[in-house]
Amino acid sequence: MQFTQVKLSKREYFFAQPHQPFFALGMINALIFMALFIPAFRGLFDTNAKFLHAYSMIFLIFTNFFLGFLFTTFPRFSGTPPIEPRRYLMVFLLNFLASLVFLIGIWVPFLWFVAPIFMVLSLTLTLKEFYGIYQKCMMPKQDQYWLIVGIGSGAISNLLFLLSLIPCSCKSTVFYDTAVNFGIYLYLIFVALVVAFRMVPFFSHVMEYKKSRFLYASMFALFLLHSFVSGIYPKALFLIDLIAALVVAYEIKKINLPFPNKEPLLWILHLALFWLPTALFLGSITEFFESFFGWYSFKLPLHLLALGFLMTVLIGFGTRVTLGHSGNALRVDRAGILIFYFTQIVVLGRIMFSLAASFGHVAPMFDISATLWILLIIAWLWKYFEVLAFGKRLP
Known part of the structure; x- marks a missing residue:
């Protein structure tokens, strides 16, 4: 008896694997919200440019990349x-609604109170799904535990962003500043760190590597310390980030x-991992000059x-997952190598x-810097969108 494989329609294929809709939404948001941030930063329309940039980057762009990757790999871990598709598609729908409402909210400000509520529901469903998997897991699950902790920190950041929108006569920015620090350090960078230290050695066939027992706990503690010290005693920031750089470098x-490695899908991941201690070290030097010499570096x-x-590791992982799950070599x-260099x-x-x-x-330089980001996203979509969305086979 012979069985013929049912050919999926483009719509069915697009939603058949979790990384496809989430990556696509993240890429489209990366174009739209950076394109809108440029005129907002210049004051060409009346909106809170800082909030627009920070919230969209953390929750409408990078979060979609994270969830596309983790809904695929967390069960494998x-x-x-x-x-099941119905579970991750509910999260995708909430993320899509958050993106749409946030976009309209640029011109209808009260809707910015609604977008974080959609993200609260999205992250709650995600945490519920991952915690259920964590409980069933019979394998070593240190990585899974810290991924859940990192995503939970993202949920706290999202709530702090919502609180920062509530008018307050005190003129304090404590909610916003803490939301940004939690969202970047305890959520985005920490989750990417956990994934990178799990997957990069595996992809590189370095099987003898054993993580230090307290790597994740120490990095989370340092990032938590960074988040609070930045508002209490910023002169100590450079020391915290220097210690973090040394821990990661070791x-x-x-x-x-x-490394060096002739395989682009490996060296882009190695390069991203090397950037982690490098960025922390250079950031430490920058924070020293900001604190003691009054130099402002524009974050x-x-x-x-x-x-x-983060961007480098996501381009590397995103390309690898897109190719591998579409049946391509x-x-x-x-062209792909040029995108990696870019x-x-x-x-x-x-x-x-x-x-x-x-x-x-x-x-x-502001316009050039923002335009380079937009060009990178356009180049990746030009090269890989049909592969991502519809499983196009590359020659």
Whole structure:
């Protein structure tokens, strides 16, 4: 008896695997909200440009990449069956509604109170799903535990962003500042760190590596300390980030990665991992000069982590997952390699903006830096969108 494989329609294929709708939404949001941030930053329309940029980046862009990857890999980490489509599609729907409402909220401000509520529901369902898997897991589950802790920190950050929108006569920015620190350090960077230290050695076939027992606990504690000290005694920030850089650098040295590596899908991940201690170290130096010499870097330490480490690792993981789950060979052609190189031009552009802006020359480096981000997203979508969304086979 012969069985023929049922051919899925484009719509059915698009929603058949969790990474596809989430990655697509994250990429589209990355284009839209950066394109809107440029005129908002310049004051061309009346909106809170800082909130627009911070919230959209953390919860409408990077969160979608995270969930697309984790809804695929978290069950595999745990040796449990894949998550049912109806479960991850409910989370996707909430993320889509949050994105749409937040976009309209740029011109209808009260809707910005609604978008975080959708994200509360999204993150709650995600945590419920992952905690259920964690309870069933019969394998070592330190990574799963800390991923849940990191996502929980993201949920707290989301609530703090919501509280920061409530008018207050005290003029305090404590809710907003804490929301940003929790969202970047305890959520985005920490979750990406856990995934990277789990997957990069595995993809690199470094099987003898054993993580330090307290790596995750120590990094979470340092990031938590960073989040609170930044508002209480910022002069100590450089020391905290320097210690974090040394902890991570020591751990990476233990892995003994095969770098340099001729395989692009590996060296982009290695490069991203090397960026983590590098960004923390450069950020520490920057924070020292900011605290003791009054230099303002326009959030350079944060952006070194968000672009050097986070963006690079997501482009690397995203490309690998997109190719591997579409039935394509895990190889990157010249155009794909150029996209990988271009990630570093985006990082360099943001560094140049901070240097220029610190001397009073905001334009044109702001526009150049933001445009480089947009060009990177366009290039990736041009190369891989049909592969991601419809399973196009590459030559």
